[in-house]
Amino acid sequence: xxxxxxxxxxxxxxxxxxxxxxxxxxxxxxxxxxxxxxxxxxxxxxxxxxxxxxxxxxxxxxxxxxxxxxxxxxxxxxxxxxxxxxxxxxxxxxxxxxxxxxxxxxxxxxxxxxxxxxx
Amino acid sequence: xxxxxxxxxxxxxxxxxxxxxxxxxxxxxxxxxxxxxxxxxxxxxxxxxxxxxxxxxxxxxxxxxxxxxxxxxxxxxxxxxxxxxxxxxxxxxxxxxxxxxxxxxxxxxxxxxxx
Numbered sequence: 001x002x003x004x005x006x007x008x009x010x011x012x013x014x015x016x017x018x019x020x021x022x023x024x025x026x027x028x029x030x031x032x033x034x035x036x037x038x039x040x041x042x043x044x045x046x047x048x049x050x051x052x053x054x055x056x057x058x059x060x061x062x063x064x065x066x067x068x069x070x071x072x073x074x075x076x077x078x079x080x081x082x083x084x085x086x087x088x089x090x091x092x093x094x095x096x097x098x099x100x101x102x103x104x105x106x107x108x109x110x111x112x113x114x115x116x117x118x119x
Numbered sequence: 120x121x122x123x124x125x126x127x128x129x130x131x132x133x134x135x136x137x138x139x140x141x142x143x144x145x146x147x148x149x150x151x152x153x154x155x156x157x158x159x160x161x162x163x164x165x166x167x168x169x170x171x172x173x174x175x176x177x178x179x180x181x182x183x184x185x186x187x188x189x190x191x192x193x194x195x196x197x198x199x200x201x202x203x204x205x206x207x208x209x210x211x212x213x214x215x216x217x218x219x220x221x222x223x224x225x226x227x228x229x230x231x232x233x234x
Binding site for chain 2: 035037042043044045047050091093105106107108109110111112
């Protein structure tokens with residue numbers, strides 16, 4: 001069974017600080033996909049990134065970067081120079097590629113990390 | 120940019136009543152999903168739907184729940200007899216493909232309140 005753990009329930013930082021959100025996952029599959037979604041106070045789920053299990057290259061997109069390490073089953077997310085607009089709940093999610101054939105692949109979400117960025 | 124839409128944004132109902140939550144997935148997408156999020160908790164998978172049938176469902180998705188794609192655009196979730204514990208935000212999502220970890224695009228959600 002797949003599982004995603006986000007041990008940090010809430011993080012508070014001051015604007016311009018860097019912050020790392022942790023994500024640890026469990027899966028028996030060798031092929032799987034990892035995602036990060038952002039949920040701002042308005043409630044919608046905003047896709048941030050997808051990573052497949054064969055690609056361990058770190059990725060940077062503007063102030064966002066992701067560190068994927070299969071050896072520790074972790075897919076951590078770092079925001080550099082945080083801003084107040086980054087305040088949101090961030091969810092890490094896992095999808096196993098060997099899901100039901102022809103039927104889509106469900107996402108298993110972690111419990112989320114509430115990030116508060118203050119002035 | 121195409122997006123998933125959901126109606127209504129907020130639904131209040133009495134316990135025991137039937138509710139239908141509506142979603143319009145992105146038009147060329149083939150796979151459809153419902154998730155729910157109880158207030159302050161994580162997002163949980165309910166059901167996936169492809170080719171006019173359920174492809175996978177979770178333990179939450181019991182006989183009180185059903186899904187339907189009544190026409191070429193809408194995708195609905197029906198709760199036959201609502202319970203207090205059904206109060207949650209319900210998200211619809213769609214994806215173009217199923218494999219290769221295709222991105223699921225989420226709608227804005229319907230907040231269901233059962234009194």
